[in-house]
Each structure stands twice: as structure tokens, then as C-alpha cells.
Amino acid sequence: MASKKSQGVSPFRVMVRKEMADHIRSWRFIVLMGLIILTFVASMYDSLSNIRAAIGNANDPDHTFLYLKLLTTTDNSIPPFHVFLSFLAPLLGISLGFDAVNAEQNSGTLTRLMAQPIYRDNLLLAKFVSALIMVGALFVVLTLLMIGGGLILTGVRMEPQELLRILGFVMISVTYVGFWLSLSIVLSIKFKQAATSALTAIGIWLFFTVFYQIIVNLIIRSFLPDPSFLTQDQIQFYNEFILDLLRVAPNQLYTDATTTLLMPSVRSLGPMTMQQMAGAIPAPLPFRESLMIVWPQVSGLIGATVACFALSYYLFMRREIRS
Amino acid sequence: MKDPIIQLRDLTKRYGSQRAVDNLNLDINKGEIFGLLGPNGAGKTTTILMMLGLTDPTNGSAFVCGYNATSDPISVKRKVGYMPDSLGFYDHMTALENLVYIARLNGLSENESHKRALEMMDIVGLSSAMHKKTSTFSRGMKQRLGLADVLIKQPDVIILDEPTLGIDPSGVREFLMLIKRLSKEQGLTVLLSSHHLHHVQQVCDRVGIFVKGKLLAQGNIDTLSGDLFGHEGHVVSISLAEPISDPWLPEQELAQWETIKNISTNQKTVEFECTQNITPTLVRFLVEKGYDIMGVLQKNYGLDDIYQKYFEDKN
Numbered sequence: 001m002a003s004k005k006s007q008g009v010s011p012f013r014v015m016v017r018k019e020m021a022d023h024i025r026s027w028r029f030i031v032l033m034g035l036i037i038l039t040f041v042a043s044m045y046d047s048l049s050n051i052r053a054a055i056g057n058a059n060d061p062d063h064t065f066l067y068l069k070l071l072t073t074t075d076n077s078i079p080p081f082h083v084f085l086s087f088l089a090p091l092l093g094i095s096l097g098f099d100a101v102n103a104e105q106n107s108g109t110l111t112r113l114m115a116q117p118i119y120r121d122n123l124l125l126a127k128f129v130s131a132l133i134m135v136g137a138l139f140v141v142l143t144l145l146m147i148g149g150g151l152i153l154t155g156v157r158m159e160p161q162e163l164l165r166i167l168g169f170v171m172i173s174v175t176y177v178g179f180w181l182s183l184s185i186v187l188s189i190k191f192k193q194a195a196t197s198a199l200t201a202i203g204i205w206l207f208f209t210v211f212y213q214i215i216v217n218l219i220i221r222s223f224l225p226d227p228s229f230l231t232q233d234q235i236q237f238y239n240e241f242i243l244d245l246l247r248v249a250p251n252q253l254y255t256d257a258t259t260t261l262l263m264p265s266v267r268s269l270g271p272m273t274m275q276q277m278a279g280a281i282p283a284p285l286p287f288r289e290s291l292m293i294v295w296p297q298v299s300g301l302i303g304a305t306v307a308c309f310a311l312s313y314y315l316f317m318r319r320e321i322r323s
Numbered sequence: 324m325k326d327p328i329i330q331l332r333d334l335t336k337r338y339g340s341q342r343a344v345d346n347l348n349l350d351i352n353k354g355e356i357f358g359l360l361g362p363n364g365a366g367k368t369t370t371i372l373m374m375l376g377l378t379d380p381t382n383g384s385a386f387v388c389g390y391n392a393t394s395d396p397i398s399v400k401r402k403v404g405y406m407p408d409s410l411g412f413y414d415h416m417t418a419l420e421n422l423v424y425i426a427r428l429n430g431l432s433e434n435e436s437h438k439r440a441l442e443m444m445d446i447v448g449l450s451s452a453m454h455k456k457t458s459t460f461s462r463g464m465k466q467r468l469g470l471a472d473v474l475i476k477q478p479d480v481i482i483l484d485e486p487t488l489g490i491d492p493s494g495v496r497e498f499l500m501l502i503k504r505l506s507k508e509q510g511l512t513v514l515l516s517s518h519h520l521h522h523v524q525q526v527c528d529r530v531g532i533f534v535k536g537k538l539l540a541q542g543n544i545d546t547l548s549g550d551l552f553g554h555e556g557h558v559v560s561i562s563l564a565e566p567i568s569d570p571w572l573p574e575q576e577l578a579q580w581e582t583i584k585n586i587s588t589n590q591k592t593v594e595f596e597c598t599q600n601i602t603p604t605l606v607r608f609l610v611e612k613g614y615d616i617m618g619v620l621q622k623n624y625g626l627d628d629i630y631q632k633y634f635e636d637k638n
Contacts (some may be wrong), residue, residue: 011428014428025415112407115375117428322372323379
């Protein structure tokens, strides 16, 4: 075994390489990439044409962060890039993962693959890692292009803090895609038909983006006491409670996290009392503080991803591989 | 030679209340070609999957090349090449790329994989098609590619699940001869499963008859037919030119012979069941009696009869 190993690289890396090559050559990835690039270019165009006004607005505490403004400014004709991404990232994750396992099973390659001396989990991990590398590379390339383009167009020096925030944004976006990717891999193990798993994944995505808020509102309204009889503290408590319920949805976590990172003046994601507001100067927070605010969101996203991944392990490890 | 490379002990697999494989004990020796024969749904594939650790046995153990297939499947898979019955390749890759990928997964380096893949293509006779996408391959070509794919890891044991399924007769023969040749040249142990008796008969040293999860009999074809038809001895059927009258005159005389156990007549043919092979004597006797003999058929029992016999018993 040792002598064989020393000649070649580990099977895992071979698999990741093959999966990445597959993604690059597939039409699916090309179409998705086109979609992402298109949205990126559109939102950049929109923000560039409004950047002068945004930077000149002295009332905005964030107006000095040119590159963050590039990502978030909009004249409301189209949403900014990170909001776009909260819709597109699930689509990206789902479409890269929905047929990860069942397509191999249906074409009969899974049995052949499993008859090779590789660990089963390596297959899942390779599927996951290769797609994430692709997405990560895509996002990093886009942001670097944006930064470079911004430098050339405006000549403004970039703050180290801005770079950190933008990289943080990229990291969180990749994690967010990772969550949907691992969810769709679970579904691809669970369902034999690729179409079923794709539809289920899209169903879950639609549920969280559209219906979840409506349902939470409906339920809360039915048993929420009349606010006029409540004390300030109780209202505060209910508000927090509703927000916490909404944060079960991964897209809410993502929006919270990216908003905080890209808008340094955001101090809290929940409602604040008058005492907390008193004496606060509307100024941007340091990067560390913003990171502290979004940390629960980020760990929630990572936690959900890991949970899905663990589930896929559980489903796949002891399963009978038969074509 | 008596060194079992595959050892199955009390191997059992239950799906709910149904027993797919029932207390299977089987030894396969190094270097032999063993045919696992059985109808569809007899549990052949399940047994093979358990040998590779692709599914867990409910009870019992499978040792392949000295490794326990359930607890140490990786070591087993390093030594064993497996060709599943429904063979699939990555359609968007060429045959050569498919092979190289499998070689790489077995820990070979890029160059080594490439070199060996070319060799294998040559062995199975696909050199001219190796740069074609596998989606364009015919069933027979895929089967050959599957064999190359199994051999590229230089296994000790190869397991072929229904390797002759869906290939035309001449292709089957060629394919089986290829397996036989490779097995002899490289000292491979081959386990092949099939429900086609004739295919198995052509190449296997030993066969096991497998029905409803149980191994009913094993051994080479002679032993099997001996076991089964021993009580019937030799059967000779002689066809005559004229229809046989009833009662047939020589029958009484022949019934006196000690070696003849039973005589049955049917239109133009007479069937003798004898304890010894007395065909020449019988022929001479009939010729002397003035009968015109059109044909003499000495019955040898093949797998077909063996197989049929077991199913009769079973149903």
C-alpha cells in the first residue's frame, strides 16, 4: 500500500481534479457563471454611475469607503450585488449539487467507482470541495476585478479594512453557497431521480425566501397580544423573538451577515433601546466589531452546512451501492 | 493450489423478512475460474456486493485475499477488480480518460496510468477506439472496456457480474476466451456470475448452482452430472428407419440383459438406460436383427440438464 501510494497522489485529489474538470466543461456551470457575471456587471454599472453621489453624501457615515460603496450603492433600479447574490447563491449551490450522487448511480459509474480502493466519504467530500473551489474562485475573481477596476477608474487608495470586509463578504457568500450545495447533495443521495432532488431543493429555497416570512408573520399575529397593553420590555422581547424565528432561514442569516460587513455603520441586527442608542455617534464600526456582530450568523450558516453534510454521510456510508 | 482466496462463511443477507442470501459457505481457490450460476434474483449480485463490502451482510463473514470485506473493504478493493452487470462510464470522457481516471484512483502516477491504460486497451482490442467518447461505444465495446478497467489495477481476483449480458453470440465466445486466456496468463482468480449455462460451461473450472439464496451444488461439471444422474447411468437412444411396432419384438430378449435397466420406445427411437456403456454391443445386436439404424445418440449431461434438474426440484 505504501509503495503504491508514494507513486501517485491521493485518490481524493484525483477525484477533486476530475470533478472540477467536469464542472468547467459542463454547460451548466458556464450558464451559471454567465448569470452571476451578468448580475455583477449590471450592479457594478449601476453603482458606478451613482458612486459620485454616494461618496459625496456627508450624512452617510460610510461615505469614505469607496469600494464597499461600489458593492452596495444602487439607485433602486436594480438591487445591489449582495442582495442579488442572496437569491442567486442558492441557485448556484443547488445546480452544482442536485445530481451529484444520483446521476452517477443512474449512469452506473457509482458502482464502478465504489469498487475502487477509495473511501466512500471521499466521494462526497470531493463533490463538495470541487464545487466550492469553483464558486470560491469565481467570487474571488469577480471581487478582484471589481477592486482593480475601481482602482483604475477612481484612483482612490483602498483601506485595509475595506479589503478585509470584502474578503469576509466573499467568504460568507461561499459558505452560503456551501450550505445549499450540501443540502442539494443530501437530496441527491436521498432521491434516485435528479429531477426530484432538484425540484425538492428549489422547493426548500422558495419556501425560505418567499413563504417562510409570511408563515412566521401569520402565526405570530395570531397569538401576539395587543402591543398597546405591553410594556416597552415586552415589546422588545417579542421583536427579538420574531427576528430570531426569521433567522432560521439561511437567506436571512446571509443578508444580515453581508449587510453588516459591507455597511460598517450597522451596529446591531436587532432593535435597539433608547438607552443603547443614547450617546452613540453614527460612525463606522471597526472591522473586528462588525465581525463580532455577524459571528452568530456565520456560525449558524457553517453549522447548517455541517449538519447537512453530516446527514449526507449518514445516508451514504452504509448504503448498498447497486445500480 | 488448495489455497482459498475467497472464503465465505455462513454469509447471510436479509432484506426485511426475505433472505436474499442464506447461510452461504463457499471457498474459491487461487487461480481457478468459478462460475456462479443461478436464475435472476437468486442473490448472486448481493453475494458479490458483500464480497466487496459494498453492502453489509446480516450475518456471517466474507474473506477475500485474507481481508474481511465488511470491516476492511479498502484492502479488498485494492486486490479485487469488479465489473458490475450494468456497466457505466463517464460519457463525456474518452475511453482512455476513463481508464486513466480509474488507474489514478488506484494510486498510480500520471505517467504510469497512461502507460498501463494503453497496454490494457491493446489487450482487450480497443486500441483503435480509445480516443472516442464512451457514449458512442456499443455494448460489446463497453464490456471490453469494463474488462480493461478491471484489469488495470492488476488485481489478484476479478469478479464479473453477468459479463455476457447483452453481447452477441460470437462476441460472447470471444469475450469468454479472452477472460480464460488472461486468467491462465496472469494467474488470476475469476469469479463470474451468469444465468447463461452455456457461457459458463465454456470457461469455468468449477461452478456453483445458486438458487433462492442457497448454494445447491458445487464442483466441476462432471462431478455435478455424476452426482445428479448417477442413478440413471448411461443413456443411449437409437433411432431406426421404420416405426417401432408395439410390442417391439427384441424388447423381451433385451430385457434379459443384466446391463440394461430400462427400455422405452417412442415411435422411431428406443432409449436404453444401462449400467455400463454398451452402445457398440447394442448396435451390433440390432444390426444383426436386421434393423436399419439411422442414428445413435449417447447422452452426456451438460449444465443445461443439471440446471434444469435443480429447478425441477426447487419448484
